[in-house]
Amino acid sequence: MSxxxxxxxxxxxxxxxxxxxxxxxxxxxxxxxILQHLFKINTCVCGDLVDVIGLAQPTISQxxxxxxxxxxxxxxVEGTSVCYCINPENWTKMKTLLLHxxxxxxxxxxxx
Amino acid sequence: MSxxxxxxxxxxxxxxxxxxxxxxxxxxxxxxxILQHLFKINTCVCGDLVDVIGLAQPTISQxxxxxxxxxxxxxxVEGTSVCYCINPENWTKMKTLLLHxxxxxxxxxxxx
DNA sequence: AATATTAATCGTAATATTGCAATGAAACAA
DNA sequence: TTGTTTCATTGCAATATTACGATTAATATT
Numbered sequence: 001m002s003x004x005x006x007x008x009x010x011x012x013x014x015x016x017x018x019x020x021x022x023x024x025x026x027x028x029x030x031x032x033x034i035l036q037h038l039f040k041i042n043t044c045v046c047g048d049l050v051d052v053i054g055l056a057q058p059t060i061s062q063x064x065x066x067x068x069x070x071x072x073x074x075x076x077v078e079g080t081s082v083c084y085c086i087n088p089e090n091w092t093k094m095k096t097l098l099l100h101x102x103x104x105x106x107x108x109x110x111x112x
Numbered sequence: 113m114s115x116x117x118x119x120x121x122x123x124x125x126x127x128x129x130x131x132x133x134x135x136x137x138x139x140x141x142x143x144x145x146i147l148q149h150l151f152k153i154n155t156c157v158c159g160d161l162v163d164v165i166g167l168a169q170p171t172i173s174q175x176x177x178x179x180x181x182x183x184x185x186x187x188x189v190e191g192t193s194v195c196y197c198i199n200p201e202n203w204t205k206m207k208t209l210l211l212h213x214x215x216x217x218x219x220x221x222x223x224x
Numbered sequence: 225a226a227t228a229t230t231a232a233t234c235g236t237a238a239t240a241t242t243g244c245a246a247t248g249a250a251a252c253a254a
Numbered sequence: 255t256t257g258t259t260t261c262a263t264t265g266c267a268a269t270a271t272t273a274c275g276a277t278t279a280a281t282a283t284t
Contacts, residue, residue: 012141020141027136029124
């Protein structure tokens with residue numbers, strides 16, 4: 001019956017859930033590092049990342065899957081390897097969403 | 113001996129870990145909603161939030177604690193209630209860090 | 225065909241997160 | 255002092271996340 005441990009997403013707006021989803025996927029240093037590496041070299045295969053990041057191949061593969069599920073990266077098969085890169089459209093979407101959230105006006109009148 | 117389930121933060125740079133830490137705390141819609149509410153009304157007590165967010169008081173209190181631990185909000189006791197508000201300095205720090213990450217140049221040359 | 229390479233998937237272990245009921249602590253009100 | 259209000263803390267249950275060894279699937283190479 002109980003659903004503890006689950007986020008009560010139904011309590012929140014689509015905007016709030018979207019922000020949280022994108023933030024969540026950025027909430028692990030390995031995924032941050034993967035994205036930075038993809039930006040840096042602009043084309044990539046999983047094997048490179050295993051060397052660069054220093055985690056086991058299944059772990060990297062799992063992180064890549066999460067990034068792919070949110071649409072931040074896309075991968076195309078090239079022989080036995082897969083070429084991953086940033087998905088510009090969705091990256092821009094995320095950027096817009098997060099920038100808008102981060103740019104909220106801080107009211108400087110006395111508070112606490 | 114094993115430490116599975118733990119992020120291997122030692123594999124990553126301070127920058128990458130910091131980005132991940134801030135993103136992680138934004139990675140829950142309740143915390144996003146709390147921050148948005150604080151921006152909106154600029155001064156707040158926990159009780160308000162319980163009504164606004166629709167989660168139990170201990171749950172809200174826990175989310176507030178995480179936001180406080182990262183320095184994004186600060187709270188001052190006022191009688192029996194606590195006044196929480198945005199911590200402008202750290203919010204700006206986070207904003208700078210995340211903006212820089214989000215603003216990476218997308219190389220539009222053919223990739224995959 | 226047989227072998228090698230690459231990455232995904234499966235299975236499992238360990239830790240983290242989310243949520244709330246119950247309780248506690250501190251200040252206020254009567 | 256005795257209650258009341260407000261928020262923090264504790265304890266616990268359920269789910270999620272992280273990580274990796276073993277295996278699988280698909281393509282290349284020999």
